[in-house]
Amino acid sequence: MPYVLLAAAIAAEVGGTTAMKYSEGFSRLWPSIATVIGYVLAFALLAQVLKSMSVGTAYAIWAGVGTASIAVIGMLFMGEAAGVARISGIALVIIGVVLLNLGGSH
Incomplete structure (x- = not known):
């Protein structure tokens, strides 16, 4: 279950970052709102993931996969x-994320 939540957190962060591009420096309302929602949701989901996964592994996967995406x-x-x-x-x-997963997350 933590990997499902982590995937959702990554998707929310990617959505928020993509919306930020279209917000034109937060001068457009709807993309700006989507950015805030995406990041709030991403951090809320990541916080849930951290209840059952090590912070180093979870954050590295979240940041790495989000950045690559x-x-x-x-x-x-x-x-x-x-x-x-x-x-x-x-x-x-991607290789780094795979190696982190092979090393275990607990």
Whole structure:
């Protein structure tokens, strides 16, 4: 169950970050509201995850997968560059998350 909540926390954070891009510096109401909701939900879910998972593992997965997801969204939908270094960095983040999971979360 903690991994389901962690996935939801990551999705909320990714949604909030994506909405932040469209808020234009918090000058557009609805994307700004979506940003706040996304982050509040992400932190609330992450807090629930921390009841049953180590903070180091949970936060590393949350931050790493969220960062990699936002980078991919930026490249696919927002016209950001998709160079070798950037794609390699995303791969390294994913490898790190896998290694954390192989090491155990308790």
